[in-house]
Amino acid sequence: MHIVVPVKLVPDLVEELVIDASGCALDPDTLRLQLNEFDGHAIEQAILLKERGGGQVTVIAPDLEGVDDVLYTAAAKGADRLIKLCDSFGQSVNNHAMARAVAEVIQPLQPDLVLTGVQSHSDLDGAMGPLLAGYLGLPYVGYIAGVTLSDGRATVRKEYPGGLVAELEVTLPAVLGIQAADQPPRYVAFSRIRQAMKTATIEEQTVAALDASGGPVIMRMYKPEVAARATMLDGGPDEVAAKMVALLRELGVL
Amino acid sequence: MSQDIYVVIEHLRGQMADISYVLCAAARQLAAASGGQVVGVLLGHNVQGLAQDVAVDRMIVMDDPQLADFIPDRYQQALAGLLGAQAPRVTLFGDTSIGAELAGGLSVQLGWPLVSYCRSVRADDGRLMYISQLCGGKLMAEGEIPAPHALVAMVPGGFQAEQGKGSQPPPVEMIAPAATAGGRIALKQYIEPESGDVDISKEAILVSVGRGIQNADNIEMVEELAKVLGGVVSASRPVVDQGWLPTTRLVGKSGKRVKPRLYLALGISGAPEHAEAITDSQTIIAVNTDPSAPIFDIARYGTTLDMFDLVPALTEQIRRAKQ
Ligand SMILES: Cc1cc2nc3c(=O)[nH]c(=O)nc-3n(C[C@H](O)[C@H](O)[C@H](O)COP(=O)(O)OP(=O)(O)OC[C@H]3O[C@@H](n4cnc5c(N)ncnc54)[C@H](O)[C@@H]3O)c2cc1C
Ligand SMILES: Nc1ncnc2c1ncn2[C@@H]1O[C@H](COP(=O)(O)O)[C@@H](O)[C@H]1O
DSSP, rough: OEEEEEEEEEETSOOOOOOOOSSSBGGGGGGEEOOOOHHHHHHHHHHHHHHHHHEEEEEEEEOTTHHHHHHHHHHTTTTEEEEEEHHHHHHTTOOOHHHHHHHHHGGOOOOOOEEEEOOOOOOSOOOOHHHHHHHHHHEEEEEEEEEEEEETTEEEEEEOGGEEEEEEEEEESSEEEEESSSSOOOOOOOOHHHHHHOOOEEEEOOOOOOOOSSSOOOOOOOOOOOOOOEOOOOOOHHHHHHHHHHHHHTTTTO | OOOOOEOOEEEEEEEOHHHHHHHHHHHHHHHHHHHHOOEEEEEEEEEEEEEEOOSEEEEEEEOOOOGSSOOOOHHHHHHHHHHHHHHOOOOEESTTHHHHHHHHHHHHTTTTOOEEEEEEEEEEEEEEEEEEEEEEGEEEEEEOOOOOOEEEETTTSOOOGGGGGOSSSSEEEOOOOOOOOOSSSSEEEEEOOSSSSSGGGGGGEEEEEGGGGSSSSHHHHHHHHHHHOEEEEEEHHHHHHHHOOOGGGGSSSSSSOOOOEEEEEEEEEOOHHHHHHTTTTTTEEEESOOOTHHHHOOSSSSOOOOOHHHHHHHHHHHHHHHO
């Protein structure tokens, strides 16, 4: 069982987001990048499947700031092979272009399973999972919380609103979009990551020229204007608590 | 090729999804500018009676036992045949666990561009424009919907469902799917949501916790507050994914829509997938240390105090107020 997990680095939303001079993109110099949350779940799911049934896990990531840490952390968790995609791409590369490039890297690996995060918040032309599946000619199911493998098939739990789940059976090889792993992503001590930095190797692969067709052009990027922001309650904890109690009375909740 | 705007009507197990109406509202705007019709596309089995109140000019129904349940590859094949043949100007999908994967797969299969996270659409000098939300609602991106054909996946928020409702059932055209081949994905069963716990969609007071709660042990502090308030504890997705609270308490796109009199959001950023499900709350009060958190855009009252400082003080004062 060979499981490939392509992962993405996305802007940390707790930081201030700065739009660049063109007015159409985020300023890459001010961004702090971190692993897309759902990719943490995809990596965890891959490692869990390997632990249960054996196999190999390959993690692929584009060469952006912080990528080595992300790859070594995956190795510390149990990933076997680390691949860094090298090119001059920045954050602005769209997903159609990335999916074509990643498909070319994945194809020769002949994986049984490709796990992507279900989506990320920083691109506009659809999640990579279904695009990648399209270019690889594989079936795709997304919004998955739970995977088991047997007899060349994956049984997956696909989430619908309200807590309804559909159990689907997918013939392998396949691409799955992971919303949540069977178990929360494991914590790995920094000493183990440092260990991985010494023992694991990151392979570099140069991707072919990127083809961005299939994504829309952004003509303007801006922060949303808000109709009305919350009335802020100022003061220390006791003061604010007192104001809230008064509000709750007014609202008839108390 | 036509100037029509197609809407893929979303439904699940006999229930229309609200997003379908939102799509129709958006489609009406686009059709007014493109000069085409709004055409609904309904896939399923014995679903003809389902979408009687959508604001479409006509409805294409693809009825087939193979389409009785949402099976991604079968639905994609059926739609690829139809859209390829009819070549509408724009096709709208819900950016949901059904629509998003169809739109992505079809974008590759048909070679048509895809715009996702679309919140609103408008016409500008005859050009059809999208307005999408990025970065958890902290940014908007705007541009032209690519021509001659494009797929657009929409999130709620830009249009009211009411705007997409029609007064009379649309004329129906039955079209047999050219292909429902797939066969690589099969439905085994549905697993019903857990029951037996409280139903948060019916509660009047919700004390809701997000990732700001940090760990399972801190849940107790919030339970305490909920108890003195006479409410129950609900949560955002990370809290449930960590197993700190059961799925029954999940508020949001993949959880429940809620409409309490009071929604007290503690350490929740207000990501679109969470925010969309709390907009019917009577009053939202948000506690979040980040003054730029989007939750403050939908809350009536807020504070940037640390929840670990505020919650004990608040619990104590409410307890006293009740004596
Ligand atoms: C398909 C899909 C479906 C989804 N469905 C849902 C869903 O149903 N429900 C849902 O909630 N999410 C859902 N999500 C996830 C959603 O996108 C967000 O990731 C999630 O809502 C974030 O949860 P959060 O606000 O608790 O965490 P974060 O976004 O991490 O926010 C935590 C907040 O806590 C604040 N904070 C930290 N410490 C403190 C403190 N001591 N005091 C006060 N404030 C503090 C921080 O400033 C921050 O704003 C879905 C995502 C996808 C892709
Ligand atoms: N540039 C990329 N490199 C590797 N994987 C990616 C990249 N972009 C997206 N992915 C994968 O696709 C998932 C969905 O993200 P997105 O397509 O951005 O919505 C991510 O969680 C990753 O698993």
